[in-house]
Amino acid sequence: MMRQKEKRLIAAFYTTHDAMAFEDYCQGHGIPGRLIPLPREISAGCGLAWSAPPEIEDVLPGSLQDAGIAAQHLVLLEI
């Protein structure tokens, strides 16, 4: 039985290095979410993506900026 789909805010990255740097940033700043395999709806340089609750849609762009990371995509997806 597959778990039910839900809306997630997905940040995709150009490189794995960026993905790991963003995870490190989020863990250090209490930003919710986790790394997941890149959903097929998105094409990106890195096979990992940051999956966050949609409620932090207003927060995440600023977090990426603070972390010095350019996301390749930042989208809401039902996955």
Added chain:
Amino acid sequence: MIYLDNAATTMHKPPCVTDAMIQALTSLGNASRGAHEGALQSNRLIYRARRTLADFFGCPESEKVIFTSNSTEALNIAIQGTLRKGDHVVTTVLEHNSVLRPLYRMEQECGITLDFTPADARGCIDYEQLAHLIRKDTRAIVCTHASNLTGNMVDIARVGQLAKEHGLLLIVDASQTAGAVPIDMEQMGISILCFTGHKSMMGPQGTGGMCIHGEIEVEPLKEGGSGVQSFLTRQPREYPTRLEAGTLNGHGIAGLLAAAEFINETGIDVIHTHEMALTRRFYERVVHIPDVTVYGDFEATTRSPIVALNIGDLDSAIVADELAYSYGIATRAGAHCAPLMHKALGTGEQGAVRFSFGYFNTPDECDEAAEAVEQIAQRMHQ
């Protein structure tokens, strides 16, 4: 055994290196080959290692810390990945074959030209001569930080200034200095720093890497699996993936990271001071022994912890074997993969016995080794 072959590899590692590797062997998946916890743990460890080593070497961008299997691989990538037909390269006679052979190959197969900065009787280069070798078509200076034979150090900051003035790449072989003396790529003007993990870094064999400073296009030697962008027909262009085809040595990198953290916690200056004291202690005793010839510049303020010597005209292999067999002292004899340095010192036939000291050596071990040299020198006439 008294282990005095640390320039070949440090046999005694900090316990935290062993612990980190055992932990890694039982917990790491394959970095960039999945998003499960095992793969992520490996990714996290490698990311932390890049950050730590970037800080360690003054490399401004941690994604430009590239992991390789040793400094030979790093030097091959740096040399073959940047130089092109028509390029002129200035190097030195101090170089190891890990620099010389890739350069000779590029000379024979790719049409680069080479010039060698000579060394004097002590094995020191003349920086004015190095500057005079630079031409209009010079593209790079490829230079060791310290001779693996004499331990003499090159003033890399001075060479870096020269490279900057002429707009040249400076590729540095730090095999003998990474972990033994502070290195700051930014301050020293190094374009590409190549290092090994298993010598003064005190990490495991099979580790090493290169740090790239700024916007330098280095073409990969290897192409293959990257875990990302699988439908590209060629290796992705982004660093570090560009130069890291295939599965990384995550277990080894765990050990290398632990070793770098050990050096940071201990203090590289503390380590350097200890190793210099051992080197000086041994040198002061053997230099006065009749029939002993010591090679290198011991008036310099800093050097790599190496003392290379010969006893009379004895074959260096015989001396090293006597040290190992009769005294339990591990050294290295022979040509040390540095043919031009041997020619400059006149030791092409005899080779040299190299004593190289590490952080875990003691003053007593230095004294025992010096005593053994004295006894062998005395017996030479019996």
